[in-house]
Amino acid sequence: MTRTWFGLPASPGALLGGLLIGVLLLAAGLGMVWTPYDPLAIDFRARLQPPGPEHWLGTDEFGRDVFSRALAGASTSVSISLFTVAAATVAGMLIGLAAGYLRGWTDRIVVSITDALLAFPGILLALGLLAVLGANKYGIILALALAYTPSVVRVVRSNVFSLRETGFVEASRVMGNGELFTMARHVLPNCIAPVTVLATGMFGWVLLSESALSFLGLGVPPPAPTWGNMLAASRPYMSQAPWLGIYPGLCIALTLLGINLLGDAVRDRLDPRMRRI
């Protein structure tokens, strides 16, 4: 198999995924510094215009430029997803390591709590938390991170359970290495692969959850654009101005497709049987 950048296999799917995510990141970066129009500027003379040379993706019911709003929304959606995944992964790994390595009562308590959290659908849990925390960007990140941490905990914990029985972890103890060193040097690096795969998948789910929360009106409060609240706002105009729903929806769908394709490539790459150096 030929290899390209980062040693990812150059399969067509991985390339397409990389391309989609590259465009997404570019758009998110662009959306933070420049948009063709001010995404919040209201222009009643240009209400509900179809896509054309002036407004590439048309305008919404307040005459705001959809393309500008989609760009600005990309940066909000991507930053929320990134921070959520990072928070859930780091917290999940630490808790999972502690539970798997210390076992006993620590493990029982952690397992009971994660089981209880996993019993709720993630979105329902986030809804409840948002009601308490209030709907803003940081509340959403916290609520979604809390909802997604348990699955990381479970994956890490079960990996640590089998890793601590392996010869190289025991050999490290026999060498006289401390428990913390053994965890950092031998246990943690061997958990990275499954967690990375989980995290790529999680990025997609979080993006979807954020959109769903915004759609339900519990996301980032208007007028700030996210793909989810753009989609939600488009509903009354579905028949007159279908582009209002189509473009944010397309953004979400293409991003999810890209994430999934890239996630598959990462999984293949991290599988030791596929690894050649």
Added chain:
Amino acid sequence: MTTGTDDALLSIEDLRLEAGLGRVIAEDVAFAVRPGEIVAVVGESGSGKTMVARAVLGLLPPPVVATAGRIVFEGRDLRTLPGSAMRRVRGARIGMVFQEPMTSLNPALTIGRQLDEGLRLHTSLRSAERRERIVAMLGRIGIDDPDRCLAAYPHEFSGGMRQRIMLASVMLLKPALLVADEPTTALDALVQRDVLELMVELTRENGTSVLLISHDLSMVARYADRVVVMYRGRIVEQGATDAILLSPRHDYTRKLLEALPRRGRARAVPTAEGAVIEVRNLTVDYPGRAGLFRKGRPKRAVDGVSLSVLPGETVAVVGGSGSGKTTLGRAIIGLIRPSGGEILFRGRSVMGGGGSREYRHGCQIVFQDPYSSLDPRMQVGAIVAEPLRLVPDLSAAERAERVRRVLSDVGLDADYADRFPHQLSGGQRQRVAIARAIVRRPAFVVADEPVSALDMTVQKQILRLFGDLQERYGFACLFISHDLAAVEQVADRVLVMKDGRIVEAGSRDDVFDRPQHPYTRRLLSAIPTLEPLPEGGFRLSVRHGQEALSAVS
């Protein structure tokens, strides 16, 4: 090389197996199995022996396909047989016993259901008749209470028992050919012999031929009528067992025969110095299965064991699986907390708090499985250098020099330092594990079955390497093994363990030549040995055979 195929039950002609894009797994394979005959195919891992056996059953794993040749069984070429016809042959006419007794029975079904399956599929017997045959067969394989056994699940049986049940399920259908792929490799010596003998008896009673696949030449030589030696996908030699043993023609066969461990000369061990490791009355309990509010009954794995190891000496601990020998080694090295007794390193107790720094640095272990004992994400150089992290006053240059030297000590070139474990063979991995254990120049090394996961010729190299290193660096060794042949080669003294206790202890020559305990005699008789003859051939011999048989009955 085709041998008289007219009267053969199975004859394989010029078989060629390939995996994917023309990678040859086996080629020009040709041999025959006559009715009632036991033919052994012997070779190391990667020799293609298992794939040949699977080809006979039409069970080649997906990338591998047979691209040329014929597999003629009862007058029909199995290669060209359609799937439905092949399914009628499989099980009914050709039975198969796999290597891994722990996974070859379905854990979710009772033994009765699984035994019944084949009969229901391939015969038209009524349920009562089937049950009658199953009960008779279970009685035949030595199960005391067949009725209870029918309702039991596989996990209630030991590995040896499961392999017997597996044999029973296959032989119920009275196949014309039994393909046994390393049927006893996962079992310890005593059980191994029982299972093989049962297999030979059962097949002889039913006139079934056996195609026995194995890496262990001395084991199959005892039972096989003819031997086929495979090396790198080709047959290098075949013929009657006696002829092969007496006058091996091919170099590889000779190498295999010479790889069998042999007794080294007795070494003089200084006795004046104090012991490196002394164990007094050691007891280790495993907690039983506990419920939420209930403490399980502890299981005693090591029961009042005392031993001492002198500097530079190799003491072997021998016993079957479940004898507590591995637990003993792990307790001495500090991986398990003993529940009673005392461990002294150089006369100082190491109990409580993990022991002193001197003990931690002076005692190392080499594990059985070279595939899980090396961190897959670290390069060999880093793996070997890791123990030096805790050695004070060592500069980076000295550290690199120590790593380089120890790698050359274990026979690995300097460029191996940049490789990852998955790029190494089993033998090379075990060399790395040994290098890691001795890089700090320990006074004492526990070797827990260090060679039992390796091929015969690699075993020989590793055992010799271990002896050389011991001579050079003078560490003492506790050699834990179920393989008496390996023990005979390396040990100065031998301890025999059974049910957590030491039943016999003595010098190697005493234990091997004048065993006192009946269990030791049974262990010794379970391993056949090949004695080199002055003319250059080998003779099969069994030690204490008669005594042992009378001790069993």
